[in-house]
Amino acid sequence: MSERATAGTLASQPTARPDGPTDDAPAGYPTVGILALQGDFEAHAKILVQLGAEPREVRVPADLDGLDALIIPGGESTVMTLGIEREQLAEPLRELAARGTPILGTCAGMIMLDRRHLGLLDGVAERNAFGRQTRSFEADLELDGVSGPPVHAVFIRAPWIAEHGPKLKVLAEVDGHPVAVRQEKLIAISFHPELSGETRLHELLLALISD
Ligand code: GLN
Numbered sequence: 001m002s003e004r005a006t007a008g009t010l011a012s013q014p015t016a017r018p019d020g021p022t023d024d025a026p027a028g029y030p031t032v033g034i035l036a037l038q039g040d041f042e043a044h045a046k047i048l049v050q051l052g053a054e055p056r057e058v059r060v061p062a063d064l065d066g067l068d069a070l071i072i073p074g075g076e077s078t079v080m081t082l083g084i085e086r087e088q089l090a091e092p093l094r095e096l097a098a099r100g101t102p103i104l105g106t107c108a109g110m111i112m113l114d115r116r117h118l119g120l121l122d123g124v125a126e127r128n129a130f131g132r133q134t135r136s137f138e139a140d141l142e143l144d145g146v147s148g149p150p151v152h153a154v155f156i157r158a159p160w161i162a163e164h165g166p167k168l169k170v171l172a173e174v175d176g177h178p179v180a181v182r183q184e185k186l187i188a189i190s191f192h193p194e195l196s197g198e199t200r201l202h203e204l205l206l207a208l209i210s211d
Pocket of ligand 1: 111159
């Protein structure tokens with residue numbers, strides 16, 4: 001179980017019902033899946049625990065059952081595409097989105113959500129859009145919908161949204177290119193918030209659960 005079970009007042013509460021599923025989060029804690037076929041899923045899990053959510057690694061369709069939200073992390077979109085095909089996850093992921101489940105895609109995750117991949121976002125992400133090797137960089141971004149100081153964004157061979165339809169709302173741009181977008185309960189960002197200790201995108205995702 002999570003660190004939470006050993007800390008504070010919850011330690012005295014029962015963690016599982018004898019007759020129920022044992023991997024369910026305690027009532028009140030949202031369960032957030034992290035696609036864990038490839039990429040940096042562990043850093044996302046740490047942030048979710050910090051925010052009081054229960055992370056669950058997703059590798060096969062059954063792992064999507066009962067999720068309150070999902071993160072598709074960064075990694076390599078070509079490898080992730082193959083993993084999704086191998087595990088036959090595309091249709092179950094589309095069904096999850098169709099049920100109104102909030103999804104956050106970061107970097108390669110943004111690519112997976114676009115028209116050419118899962119087809120959930122009304123836009124096309126261009127891979128390695130800032131240049132393949134040289135354009136790993138950090139930037140402070142004002143992000144629509146995120147209050148407080150600018151978001152410190154780490155970009156690693158990042159995509160941007162090259163074209164999009166009217167349903168997609170641009171939350172932030174770099175050099176005139178969208179790097180953070182939202183379409184209803186889908187959020188896609190080009191950068192890695194989990195690498196800079198930035199928790200507000202994850203908070204945004206959790207807020208969409210009850211929205
Ligand atoms: N360049 C990678 C791709 O195209 C994405 C990089 C990342 O997720 N940090 O899949």
